[in-house]
Amino acid sequence: DAGVTQSPTHLIKTRGQHVTLRCSPISGHKSVSWYQQVLGQGPQFIFQYYEKEERGRGNFPDRFSARQFPNYSSELNVNALLLGDSALYLCASRFLPGTGGETQYFGPGTRLLVL
Amino acid sequence: AQKITQTQPGMFVQEKEAVTLDCTYDTSDPSYGLFWYKQPSSGEMIFLIYQGSYDQQNATEGRYSLNFQKARKSANLVISASQLGDSAMYFCAMRENTGRRALTFGSGTRLQVQP
Numbered sequence: 001d002a003g004v005t006q007s008p009t010h011l012i013k014t015r016g017q018h019v020t021l022r023c024s025p026i027s028g029h030k031s032v033s034w035y036q037q038v039l040g041q042g043p044q045f046i047f048q049y050y051e052k053e054e055r056g057r058g059n060f061p062d063r064f065s066a067r068q069f070p071n072y073s074s075e076l077n078v079n080a081l082l083l084g085d086s087a088l089y090l091c092a093s094r095f096l097p098g099t100g101g102e103t104q105y106f107g108p109g110t111r112l113l114v115l
Numbered sequence: 116a117q118k119i120t121q122t123q124p125g126m127f128v129q130e131k132e133a134v135t136l137d138c139t140y141d142t143s144d145p146s147y148g149l150f151w152y153k154q155p156s157s158g159e160m161i162f163l164i165y166q167g168s169y170d171q172q173n174a175t176e177g178r179y180s181l182n183f184q185k186a187r188k189s190a191n192l193v194i195s196a197s198q199l200g201d202s203a204m205y206f207c208a209m210r211e212n213t214g215r216r217a218l219t220f221g222s223g224t225r226l227q228v229q230p
Contacts, residue, residue: 033217042206042220056217088158104218106160
């Protein structure tokens with residue numbers, strides 16, 4: 001079975017632009033989470049979605065938004081890009097949100113560079 | 116607020132030897148999960164092992180074992196018989212089983228296996 005897939009793999013944008021990142025979860029997984037990983041740090045939680053509803057949000061500005069579609073895929077949108085938004089954006093999926101020891105499985109990430 | 120601390124920015128180990136990567140955590144939630152992920156230079160976070168806060172026995176997965184000491188709030192990863200392919204960043208993460216149920220990551224440890 002295919003793992004979590006993300007597109008694009010790499011992206012270069014300039015300050016002020018908008019970007020959309022995409023994620024397809026593992027087949028059968030209904031929950032998707034997004035994380036931002038700045039170089040040299042651990043990932044930081046941005047959003048969790050389950051059944052098309054936002055179930056959690058990290059400490060990120062309103063420039064960050066996301067949505068989940070009926071097929072459980074998800075998009076992360078970032079408006080008015082800043083240099084500090086340059087990072088690896090990771091998507092993770094799991095079958096259900098927050099049940100016991102359920103593991104989140106990560107995709108390969110999208111590397112965003114803002115110039 | 117929950118916090119993960121990894122105090123070893125980098126570690127070296129000889130091939131075929133065992134190595135311990137340290138992780139301490141802080142949380143006020145009585146129910147939580149602890150995870151270790153491996154991140155090679157490609158960027159993908161690879162799940163290694165999980166330990167639940169109520170699990171009586173330490174978790175093991177092949178060459179990976181988790182030394183869970185609840186009273187000391189530590190969850191160290193032990194890799195036995197190190198291989199060259201084990202060279203990567205290793206992240207300890209915690210998920211509280213209430214609220215957002217998001218993963219909180221440490222800053223990571225870079226492991227280099229020497230031949």
